[in-house]
Amino acid sequence: MVGPFLPDDEKLPAIREALPSTAAGIYLNTGTCGPLPRETARAMAELEGIELRTGRADIAYWKDSEERMNEARAAVAAVLGTEPRRIALTHATTEGMNVATWAIDWRAGDKVVTTSLEHGGALAPLWALRSRLGVDVAIADIGVGGDPAEVLAALDRAITPETRLVCVSHVSWATGARLPIAEIVALAHSRGALVAVDGAQAVGAIPVSVEELDADFYAVPGQKWLLGPDGTGALYCAPAVLDRPRLTFAGYASFESLGLDLEGKLRLDARRFEVAGYHQPSVLGFARSTAWLSMYVGLNWIHERTARLAGEAAAMLAAVPGVEVITPRDHMAGLVTFRIAGWTPGPALRELSQRTLVIARTIPPLDAIRISVGFFNTDHELRRFRDGVALVAAHTPETIPHRPRIEVLRGGLE
Ligand SMILES: Cc1ncc(COP(=O)(O)O)c(C=O)c1O
Missing domain, CATH: 3.40.640.10 (Type I PLP-dependent aspartate aminotransferase-like (Major domain))
Known part of the structure; x- marks a missing residue:
């Protein structure tokens, strides 16, 4: 097991290497479909x-x-x-x-x-x-x-x-x-x-x-x-x-x-x-x-890491002016659902996808966006996503700059 024996900064790259689609964007949609392990596909x-x-x-x-x-x-x-x-x-x-x-x-x-x-x-x-x-x-x-x-x-x-x-x-x-x-x-x-x-x-x-x-x-x-x-x-x-x-x-x-x-x-x-x-x-x-x-990964490690990352994601988003986190933070799992004031979820998620390459979804009955935080996500990815949300939340669909700033918000594994 890679699990208990390696510090996270060594374990995480090995895990992400084993899940190639985590490199396709900020993969925050396991609640729809998780990233397939290389070993499974093989x-x-x-x-x-x-x-x-x-x-x-x-x-x-x-x-x-x-x-x-x-x-x-x-x-x-x-x-x-x-x-x-x-x-x-x-x-x-x-x-x-x-x-x-x-x-x-x-x-x-x-x-x-x-x-x-x-x-x-x-x-x-x-x-x-x-x-x-x-x-x-x-x-x-x-x-x-x-x-x-x-x-x-x-x-x-x-x-x-x-x-x-x-x-x-x-x-x-x-x-x-x-x-x-x-x-x-x-x-x-x-x-x-x-x-x-x-x-x-x-x-x-x-x-x-x-x-x-x-x-x-x-x-x-x-x-x-x-x-x-x-x-x-x-x-x-x-x-x-x-x-x-x-x-x-x-x-x-x-x-x-x-x-x-x-x-x-x-x-x-x-x-x-x-x-x-x-x-x-x-x-x-x-x-x-x-x-x-x-x-290979270890269930305890997965559960603890998911709880920590999802909790921190919810807290980071809740601290962004104009963002309302719907997910009850004391009774949550890996999903975080939120709204951005002045935005409907479709256009907001389109902006976020262009600017941060996030892979997420909308929740139409709640007029909200949902992210699914997985054990394979990194703190850096969540901060980049939060920065993208802050950028969108600071604008309206009319005032947001048209040119996607992927080069600013994009970054590698920290
Ligand atoms: C709570 C819940 N139940 C059921 C489903 C449907 O899952 P499946 O496609 O495995 O039937 C989903 C997601 O699509 C879900 O989030």
Whole structure:
């Protein structure tokens, strides 16, 4: 591990060298897609070459594929603090949230509760649930302040004895607020409801122990903070969920055996929720990126560094006149969401991209800009970004000088 043994000024260049796209700009958009490790891309290309040359149909390939899937489940399980048999591989967070939503035997009068800060990946399955089965979806207004007591109070009002499922993000994609998941789970369980957590902005950014949180489902993407390829993800399924064989989609992978007479033996582990085939280079890439983080970089170091850098980024931005940081600084992860007075987020981010080469995104429902601060970012990058924000904030779209001053704000690794 490069982790504990090297000082940051030696470790960081090695890490950034292993993540080539960190040199493409100030990479502050891991919340959309993280930078791919060189090692991951190399392993995927190698497997693609093998597939091209020897095909994908022989028994050895099939056996290797099974091992790769096991490796990916084990790598994710290690990051989530659980066992591989509780992990189903998926193709996205959204797929995991769909599986969780449809793993319940919905009945007339049932209710599902979610919050006002969810991503479409959690909301879309609820839309389908409501339109297909008429299930009542209650949206608890948790505001943007992220105060845990207020979040809990809002959910306390929303969760009733009719609630069968609570769908909630660990970290809001919009405000970057970290929600009190363990307390939400305890509240929901005390009223007989299951909890499906959207972990898209949490896993790989903050420590997550699904068993300590006691979540029933916990959905994870590969492509964000775990730095894996697109089209990968995983779903943690608690023992309580695995004890009830409720499937909506099922495939041959769901069964130990399935006869022509439809007599079947369902798998006892989370693989029952895996329906069809997987793109093997992506599964390999997902496993490699995840293992690279935990075995090469070190999860504790990642979490501590992300917390420090993201906290400092929020503080630096908050100190810029005209900037309003929306992210609650005492309950945050790696995301920082902010507004610049006098600017709408699209033009402001365009200016920032031109002047600092930042890679970030806007959050349209909040009229804000979001940056995702990763362990691979440098203090110098964050200061350059802050300087760019200060420049934009000191002007209006009408008064800002037209010529981009990249040469002033651009700089190397410090
Ligand atoms: C909180 C949250 N949930 C879900 C998603 C969707 O993730 P995926 O593309 O893995 O389904 C995102 C980001 O795109 C997100 O930020």
